[in-house]
Amino acid sequence: MNQGFKKYIPFRPEVMLTRDWPSRVVTRAPVWCSVDLRDGNQALVDPMGMEAKLAMFKTLVEIGIKEIEVGFPSSSETEYEIIRELIEGGHIPDDVTIQVLVQARPELIEKTFEAIQGAKNVIVHFYNSTSTLQRKVVFRSDMDGIVDIAVNAARLIRELSKKMEGSGTNLRFEYSPESFSGTEMDNAVLICQRVIEEIGATPENKIILNLPSTVEGSMPNLYADQLEYFCKRLPGIGSAVISVHPHNDRGTAVATAELALLAGAERIEGTLFGNGERTGNVDLVTLAMNMYSQGIDPGLDFSDINRIRDVYEKATGMRVHERHPYVGALVFTAFSGSHQDAISKGMSYMVSSSTPFWEVPYLPIDPADVGRQYEPVIRINNQSGKGGAAFIMQTNFGFDLPKAMHPEFGAVVKTECDRTGTELPPEEIFRLFQQEYIDIKEPYSLIRHKFQEENGETGEPHVVFSGTICYSGKNFEVTGEGNGPIDAFFNAVGGMRISGFKFLSYSEHAVSTGSDSMAVAYIQLLSPAGVPVFGVGISHNINLASIRGVLCAINRAVKKA
Ligand SMILES: CC(=O)SCCNC(=O)CCNC(=O)[C@H](O)C(C)(C)COP(=O)(O)OP(=O)(O)OC[C@H]1O[C@@H](n2cnc3c(N)ncnc32)[C@H](O)[C@@H]1OP(=O)(O)O
Numbered sequence: 051m052n053q054g055f056k057k058y059i060p061f062r063p064e065v066m067l068t069r070d071w072p073s074r075v076v077t078r079a080p081v082w083c084s085v086d087l088r089d090g091n092q093a094l095v096d097p098m099g100m101e102a103k104l105a106m107f108k109t110l111v112e113i114g115i116k117e118i119e120v121g122f123p124s125s126s127e128t129e130y131e132i133i134r135e136l137i138e139g140g141h142i143p144d145d146v147t148i149q150v151l152v153q154a155r156p157e158l159i160e161k162t163f164e165a166i167q168g169a170k171n172v173i174v175h176f177y178n179s180t181s182t183l184q185r186k187v188v189f190r191s192d193m194d195g196i197v198d199i200a201v202n203a204a205r206l207i208r209e210l211s212k213k214m215e216g217s218g219t220n221l222r223f224e225y226s227p228e229s230f231s232g233t234e235m236d237n238a239v240l241i242c243q244r245v246i247e248e249i250g251a252t253p254e255n256k257i258i259l260n261l262p263s264t265v266e267g268s269m270p271n272l273y274a275d276q277l278e279y280f281c282k283r284l285p286g287i288g289s290a291v292i293s294v295h296p297h298n299d300r301g302t303a304v305a306t307a308e309l310a311l312l313a314g315a316e317r318i319e320g321t322l323f324g325n326g327e328r329t330g331n332v333d334l335v336t337l338a339m340n341m342y343s344q345g346i347d348p349g350l351d352f353s354d355i356n357r358i359r360d361v362y363e364k365a366t367g368m369r370v371h372e373r374h375p376y377v378g379a380l381v382f383t384a385f386s387g388s389h390q391d392a393i394s395k396g397m398s399y400m401v402s403s404s405t406p407f408w409e410v411p412y413l414p415i416d417p418a419d420v421g422r423q424y425e426p427v428i429r430i431n432n433q434s435g436k437g438g439a440a441f442i443m444q445t446n447f448g449f450d451l452p453k454a455m456h457p458e459f460g461a462v463v464k465t466e467c468d469r470t471g472t473e474l475p476p477e478e479i480f481r482l483f484q485q486e487y488i489d490i491k492e493p494y495s496l497i498r499h500k501f502q503e504e505n506g507e508t509g510e511p512h513v514v515f516s517g518t519i520c521y522s523g524k525n526f527e528v529t530g531e532g533n534g535p536i537d538a539f540f541n542a543v544g545g546m547r548i549s550g551f552k553f554l555s556y557s558e559h560a561v562s563t564g565s566d567s568m569a570v571a572y573i574q575l576l577s578p579a580g581v582p583v584f585g586v587g588i589s590h591n592i593n594l595a596s597i598r599g600v601l602c603a604i605n606r607a608v609k610k611a
């Protein structure tokens with residue numbers, strides 16, 4: 051047995067006697083901040099260049115994100131130049147604030163202030179790590195030393211911003227005690243309190259305190275406990291906006307962010323589709339759409355999610371997974387029979403009931419809300435049921451198969467799925483339908499036909515059928531009369547060894563084939579052996595469609611006998 055787990059130190063929860071967050075609910079959207087161009091960018095194999103960053107920035111603005119961390123200007127000339135282009139090139143709308151990140155180091159802070167000259171709205175975001183582990187192995191310092199790093203940076207930032215007064219730049223500040231979730235909460239409170247004082251934050255001019263789970267190291271409820279503990283104990287909390295910045299190391303960043311909103315967070319930093327260091331930052335798309343699906347306006351526009359995904363994939367070189375919530379190629383698709391059945395019934399219910407709500411099983415949101423209405427919701431493989439094949443025939447080709455026919459055609463499709471072992475695309479489903487019902491011309495086929503309709507003495511309809519039927523290569527002239535075309539046809543062919551069939555059901559509808567419109571008839575007969583069997587006939591003429599349907603059913607019954 052692998053004993054490797056013994057080397058890991060378990061997370062030590064904050065001691066909480068009472069907690070308020072579990073009984074709260076989320077009722078409104080937080081302030082969203084995108085860190086795609088910084089945290090997302092720093093995690094890429096090839097960081098974004100000018101073109102990619104500008105394209106992503108434009109898309110983030112179009113989505114409606116008002117605070118965008120555009121980079122780490124002191125990190126490289128590339129980063130610096132991109133930020134200058136954003137400012138000088140007029141790419142930043144007046145209601146959007148750019149955010150720039152910097153370590154709590156004087157030379158880097160100075161360079162950062164150079165980079166932001168001329169911008170209208172800027173958040174200068176500075177950070178230093180405060181965790182027990184980083185104090186020990188990276189900074190080799192006690193807590194006082196770590197507090198000094200943050201306080202000195204805050205002092206310099208205040209001085210440099212004083213010099214910018216009157217320049218037209220609206221400056222705000224953000225401080226992150228990086229690795230907050232790995233820090234003793236009393237130490238996190240202490241350092242943030244000192245930063246608030248040093249930077250001179252007030253309730254009118256708040257500082258953003260961003261509390262990252264830089265490396266996600268606990269269950270989301272324990273992070274929520276930390277946050278509530280911090281908020282309840284921080285003197286001067288009225289001078290701060292509480293922000294969170296969850297990473298996804300345990301795969302629970304979304305839950306962490308959601309519980310953080312309950313515990314006091316007002317702002318969330320994350321990225322599109324969760325790109326970012328290691329397993330990524332919290333995914334803003336999932337968070338926003340989770341709110342949307344609870345009837346809360348997230349204030350972000352993801353109505354054209356495919357376009358946003360395309361911009362993202364091109365800019366980052368990353369791929370969005372097929373199962374990614376709300377976005378992945380397969381998330382609005384069902385292969386399995388019971389899901390297809392329920393979705394198809396839910397779709398019908400939406401039309402027949404006119405409900406103002408979205409009430410479709412297995413689809414948490416209406417795919418149309420993210421611009422996904424045109425893709426197939428139902429796809430067919432050997433996990434699919436009869437309803438799925440019927441749904442494809444209806445939605446893709448306009449054939450409304452009678453319910454009693456679903457098991458029969460479903461079995462044809464299932465056999466083919468088992469044979470190929472692969473998904474069957476809609477064209478293949480239609481080819482099977484054609485092969486099974488339309489192309490079957492043996493042993494009986496209709497060579498020539500004529501109907502004469504007249505009213506009988508008492509006014510009831512009277513139809514005479516006459517025609518030529520080919521049976522196994524030999525032609526037979528037949529005539530028959532009846533009270534309708536099917537009846538007359540039955541009587542005409544009654545002598546041709548096809549007596550013994552009983553008529554069970556009939557339905558028909560129009561189907562458009564390109565610009566043309568045809569009639570399609572579904573005929574169900576009971577064979578002499580007592581087996582119900584369907585036939586399908588198509589023609590411009592409904593009478594001809596019906597008798598083609600009868601012959602199809604007979605031919606199929608003979609073939610199966
Ligand atoms: C959790 C996060 O995502 S934080 C953001 C991380 N992002 C990045 O690092 C991307 C951009 N970074 C860079 O380009 C470079 O790291 C630079 C330009 C910022 C700094 O480069 P350099 O000084 O050459 O190297 P490096 O990053 O290794 O610096 C490490 C030094 O900074 C110190 N340091 C690291 N972070 C901080 C901080 N936030 N505040 C103060 N000092 C810090 C380290 O303790 C170390 O000090 P030492 O030299 O005394 O041992």
Ligand SMILES: CC(C)C(=O)C(=O)O
Binds near residue numbers: 151228264265
């Ligand atoms: C710089 C900070 C906010 C960060 O990215 C993190 O802690 O993950």
Ligand SMILES: [Mg+2]
Binds near residue numbers: 331
């Ligand atoms: Mg981060």
